[in-house]
Amino acid sequence: MLAAAAALMLGLGAGAAMAEAEAPVGKVTPFTLGNGLQIVVIEDHRVPVVTHMVWYKIGSIDDPQGASGLAHLLEHLMFKSFDAEAKESFAQIMSRLGAVDNATTGPDSTNYFQRVAKERLADVMAVETRRMSGLTLKEDQVLVERQVVREERRSVFESDPVKMLAEQMMATLYENHSYGRPPIGWAHEISQLKLDDALTAYRNFYIPANAVVIIAGDVTPPEVRLLAAQTYGTINVDRQPPPRLVTAEPEPIAARRVEMTDGRVPQPTLFRYYLTPSYRSATGLQAESLDILTAILGDGETSRLHRAVVTGAKAAVGVSAHYFGEGRDSGRLALFAILPGDGDLGAAEREVDRVIADLLKTGITEDELARAKAGIEARTIIESDNQKRLAALYGSALAVGRTVDDLIDAPNRLARVTKADVEAAAAAFLARQRSVTGVVAPPPQEAKP
Amino acid sequence: MLAAAAALMLGLGAGAAMAEAEAPVGKVTPFTLGNGLQIVVIEDHRVPVVTHMVWYKIGSIDDPQGASGLAHLLEHLMFKSFDAEAKESFAQIMSRLGAVDNATTGPDSTNYFQRVAKERLADVMAVETRRMSGLTLKEDQVLVERQVVREERRSVFESDPVKMLAEQMMATLYENHSYGRPPIGWAHEISQLKLDDALTAYRNFYIPANAVVIIAGDVTPPEVRLLAAQTYGTINVDRQPPPRLVTAEPEPIAARRVEMTDGRVPQPTLFRYYLTPSYRSATGLQAESLDILTAILGDGETSRLHRAVVTGAKAAVGVSAHYFGEGRDSGRLALFAILPGDGDLGAAEREVDRVIADLLKTGITEDELARAKAGIEARTIIESDNQKRLAALYGSALAVGRTVDDLIDAPNRLARVTKADVEAAAAAFLARQRSVTGVVAPPPQEAKP
Numbered sequence: 060m061l062a063a064a065a066a067l068m069l070g071l072g073a074g075a076a077m078a079e080a081e082a083p084v085g086k087v088t089p090f091t092l093g094n095g096l097q098i099v100v101i102e103d104h105r106v107p108v109v110t111h112m113v114w115y116k117i118g119s120i121d122d123p124q125g126a127s128g129l130a131h132l133l134e135h136l137m138f139k140s141f142d143a144e145a146k147e148s149f150a151q152i153m154s155r156l157g158a159v160d161n162a163t164t165g166p167d168s169t170n171y172f173q174r175v176a177k178e179r180l181a182d183v184m185a186v187e188t189r190r191m192s193g194l195t196l197k198e199d200q201v202l203v204e205r206q207v208v209r210e211e212r213r214s215v216f217e218s219d220p221v222k223m224l225a226e227q228m229m230a231t232l233y234e235n236h237s238y239g240r241p242p243i244g245w246a247h248e249i250s251q252l253k254l255d256d257a258l259t260a261y262r263n264f265y266i267p268a269n270a271v272v273i274i275a276g277d278v279t280p281p282e283v284r285l286l287a288a289q290t291y292g293t294i295n296v297d298r299q300p301p302p303r304l305v306t307a308e309p310e311p312i313a314a315r316r317v318e319m320t321d322g323r324v325p326q327p328t329l330f331r332y333y334l335t336p337s338y339r340s341a342t343g344l345q346a347e348s349l350d351i352l353t354a355i356l357g358d359g360e361t362s363r364l365h366r367a368v369v370t371g372a373k374a375a376v377g378v379s380a381h382y383f384g385e386g387r388d389s390g391r392l393a394l395f396a397i398l399p400g401d402g403d404l405g406a407a408e409r410e411v412d413r414v415i416a417d418l419l420k421t422g423i424t425e426d427e428l429a430r431a432k433a434g435i436e437a438r439t440i441i442e443s444d445n446q447k448r449l450a451a452l453y454g455s456a457l458a459v460g461r462t463v464d465d466l467i468d469a470p471n472r473l474a475r476v477t478k479a480d481v482e483a484a485a486a487a488f489l490a491r492q493r494s495v496t497g498v499v500a501p502p503p504q505e506a507k508p
Numbered sequence: 509m510l511a512a513a514a515a516l517m518l519g520l521g522a523g524a525a526m527a528e529a530e531a532p533v534g535k536v537t538p539f540t541l542g543n544g545l546q547i548v549v550i551e552d553h554r555v556p557v558v559t560h561m562v563w564y565k566i567g568s569i570d571d572p573q574g575a576s577g578l579a580h581l582l583e584h585l586m587f588k589s590f591d592a593e594a595k596e597s598f599a600q601i602m603s604r605l606g607a608v609d610n611a612t613t614g615p616d617s618t619n620y621f622q623r624v625a626k627e628r629l630a631d632v633m634a635v636e637t638r639r640m641s642g643l644t645l646k647e648d649q650v651l652v653e654r655q656v657v658r659e660e661r662r663s664v665f666e667s668d669p670v671k672m673l674a675e676q677m678m679a680t681l682y683e684n685h686s687y688g689r690p691p692i693g694w695a696h697e698i699s700q701l702k703l704d705d706a707l708t709a710y711r712n713f714y715i716p717a718n719a720v721v722i723i724a725g726d727v728t729p730p731e732v733r734l735l736a737a738q739t740y741g742t743i744n745v746d747r748q749p750p751p752r753l754v755t756a757e758p759e760p761i762a763a764r765r766v767e768m769t770d771g772r773v774p775q776p777t778l779f780r781y782y783l784t785p786s787y788r789s790a791t792g793l794q795a796e797s798l799d800i801l802t803a804i805l806g807d808g809e810t811s812r813l814h815r816a817v818v819t820g821a822k823a824a825v826g827v828s829a830h831y832f833g834e835g836r837d838s839g840r841l842a843l844f845a846i847l848p849g850d851g852d853l854g855a856a857e858r859e860v861d862r863v864i865a866d867l868l869k870t871g872i873t874e875d876e877l878a879r880a881k882a883g884i885e886a887r888t889i890i891e892s893d894n895q896k897r898l899a900a901l902y903g904s905a906l907a908v909g910r911t912v913d914d915l916i917d918a919p920n921r922l923a924r925v926t927k928a929d930v931e932a933a934a935a936a937f938l939a940r941q942r943s944v945t946g947v948v949a950p951p952p953q954e955a956k957p
Contacts, residue, residue: 124573124686124753124755125753125754125755125756127684223761223762227761227762227764230683231680231683231764234676234680234688235576235679235689235694235697237573240684245758246759247756247758247759248755248756304573304574305574306573306574306697307574307696307697309694309695309696310696312672312676312768313766314766314767314768315676315680315764315765315767316764316765316766316767317762317763317764318763318764318940319761319762319763319941
């Protein structure tokens with residue numbers, strides 16, 4: 060239940076990475092209940108299904124020091140007995156309703172989603188309402204679930220050297236901010252997580268005023284208003300969540316590097332992360348410019364990195380670039396190259412650095428700018444066409460404090476970005492002292508002396 | 509007022525680094541007051557002076573997230589008005605008493621010390637008693653002192669690229685523990701520190717049950733008992749400090765590297781830190797073995813690193829090694845090489861790694877073991893002969909939970925360390941995945957493309 064978080068950390072999953080510059084398809088209607096719950100209706104009448112998501116503004120950055128993984132453990136626990144009278148578990152109810160459901164915990168937020176036939180929406184909302192107000196937990200459930208999460212960490216992360224490298228890179232990129240801690244938690248801390256801490260987090264953060272509900276699909280705002288009044292609106296909790304801690308990174312001053320060898324990787328792999336603002340934390344058009352810059356560097360076979368490193372120098376068999384701009388406090392521009400089995404990491408890195416130095420020196424072309432914008436627009440259209448992804452886009456953005464207007468205006472902001480904006484973003488953020496380079500390679504065939 | 513902390517972070521100042529295996533000269537008498545205050549008397553009747561130290565078990569690891577530098581700011585504030593009726597500042601009183609006084613804030617503890625003529629000890633204890641129970645602060649003092657500390661950071665740390673490198677290395681070595689944050693605080697957080705947080709820290713931690721007083725010099729235990737009863741003993745605070753958070757590092761799995769270029773460094777400089785246990789956190793004879801290992805590697809011109817890297821390969825003009833074993837939760841073994849102005853960092857690093865690989869492969873000799881022990885014993889004798897250093901050794905050790913017996917037994921433990929112990933420590937802790945390598949060099953003469 061951490062797929063999105065894993066993708067966030069890795070900078071890999073193009074599918075899970077959310078487009079940031081969306082032109083929403085369908086009418087978007089936000090409203091707020093008296094108890095503070097934000098609701099956003101996204102109409103999509105093509106098929107009689109509904110995607111229902113609850114986003115809580117609690118993520119791994121809210122985990123207390125020494126208790127990394129707490130928000131994620133709580134997410135797991137939310138699938139256990141959710142009120143004292145419940146005869147079925149949450150999972151059993153979802154199964155009975157024919158719902159596809161899951162949850163993810165990220166650095167900034169935790170979300171629960173269901174996809175159901177539209178007739179079942181009222182039931183789903185009723186169940187999530189109970190879960191928002193009536194979680195009950197027993198010590199033994201926590202003991203079991205800690206082991207489940209520990210095993211999840213083992214099977215999803217520790218089994219994959221590339222993910223472990225990414226985890227180490229995040230810990231190195233962030234010298235002060237909790238983004239440096241893995242959302243799933245450090246192994247030795249997962250097994251120490253406490254029921255009391257989970258319940259405190261639940262009481263503090265799982266309240267209407269700290270949640271955003273996204274309902275996308277074959278529904279109308281009046282229908283949703285009525286259902287919401289009958290369900291979420293009945294939660295009489297008027298307290299506010301505690302202030303969320305915002306720690307800032309010190310200004311980066313040193314190029315950093317993380318190196319691993321692991322017999323399980325068949326090919327040497329090279330990453331580069333640059334610390335950047337996020338859409339939420341950026342000023343002006345920085346985030347849009349970083350999105351464009353990323354596309355120019357690494358989106359597709361005509362991108363600069365692909366042409367230079369793969370087609371030209373043949374130093375890598377694949378390259379990609381992703382801008383992670385969805386965070387509340389900061390983001391990162393990530394480059395990735397996978398080498399042939401006998402590839403030379405030094406050579407690949409030199410090529411990557413040559414491409415960046417060249418871009419910084421000579422700038423970008425108007426043609427590249429136009430193509431990058433077109434590519435992002437196309438991605439936006441594709442994303443917007445996917446009900447779940449569109450719902451997630453709104454949910455994740457609102458959960459970090461962005462607004463519906465902000466998202467609706469995204470295409471306009473993208474269109475306004477100039478060549479000079481992109482070059483300014485490159486100059487500001489593609490500096491080596493803002494970066495962490497990560498490499499993982501098979502061990503040398505002969506042990507070094 | 510952060511000299512010791514700076515030395516801790518840098519792994520440089522041999523003077524400030526405290527010997528860990530002491531054979532105390534003079535009689536050591538510990539006792540505890542009814543309010544929980546620990547007092548240790550170290551007799552030294554050679555000259556009629558006394559070193560008086562108060563060690564509080566609060567350091568930068570206790571700084572709240574986002575408020576790095578708080579313990580250190582509080583240390584500064586302790587020199588302001590210390591009770592409502594005070595006509596003189598603390599500094600004015602010390603001057604009147606002819607005391608040499610200062611304070612340091614480290615990761616684990618904060619200490620205040622005075623050196624005075626023995627007749628003044630009662631006065632000093634009376635003043636520290638008032639300071640332990642009656643600090644008063646005004647908002648404007650905090651505003652001014654934040655600027656003072658910010659300037660201290662600028663002049664002591666930011667002006668020195670090697671110290672900035674060390675700060676970055678600590679932030680990289682520690683992925684989870686607060687040892688990764690500079691005791692003086694990140695620049696952007698120093699300027700946000702709050703009066704209320706400082707007062708909370710004072711109330712929580714500046715209490716008898718959380719302090720250790722070391723009195724070394726021309727005094728007897730009965731004299732000190734009497735004075736203590738009249739001064740510290742009058743503090744009627746029986747509350748305990750809040751539990752101090754202990755976060756553990758994840759098991760290190762990646763070799764890390766920090767690189768800086770800076771026009772202010774005349775010569776390329778190479779550091780290596782290995783994460784190790786401390787005397788407090790080690791099991792068995794690990795810490796003593798690391799002390800010996802460090803001496804074999806880098807103590808003096810006959811050490812392995814000096815012979816190989818300086819005398820042999822001429823890849824560096826100086827090398828040294830230090831084991832920082834005084835921390836509560838962990839320590840580090842630090843290597844340091846300074847190169848000629850036109851030196852080759854890659855060559856120097858290869859030589860260092862060759863020395864380590866060779867030690868891991870062939871072990872150490874009995875002769876090296878004996879010489880290292882003799883060197884540490886000699887250092888111990890020299891340290892113990894210095895009243896202030898001996899007092900600081902006891903104070904810093906007791907402040908992290910070690911005991912007087914533990915320190916008195918140190919020479920015996922050192923003597924028991926075998927060749928196999930040292931080799932086991934080397935195998936366990938000199939692994940690249942436990943390390944951060946740091947380099948700082950002048951920028952290349954010609955700008956790179």
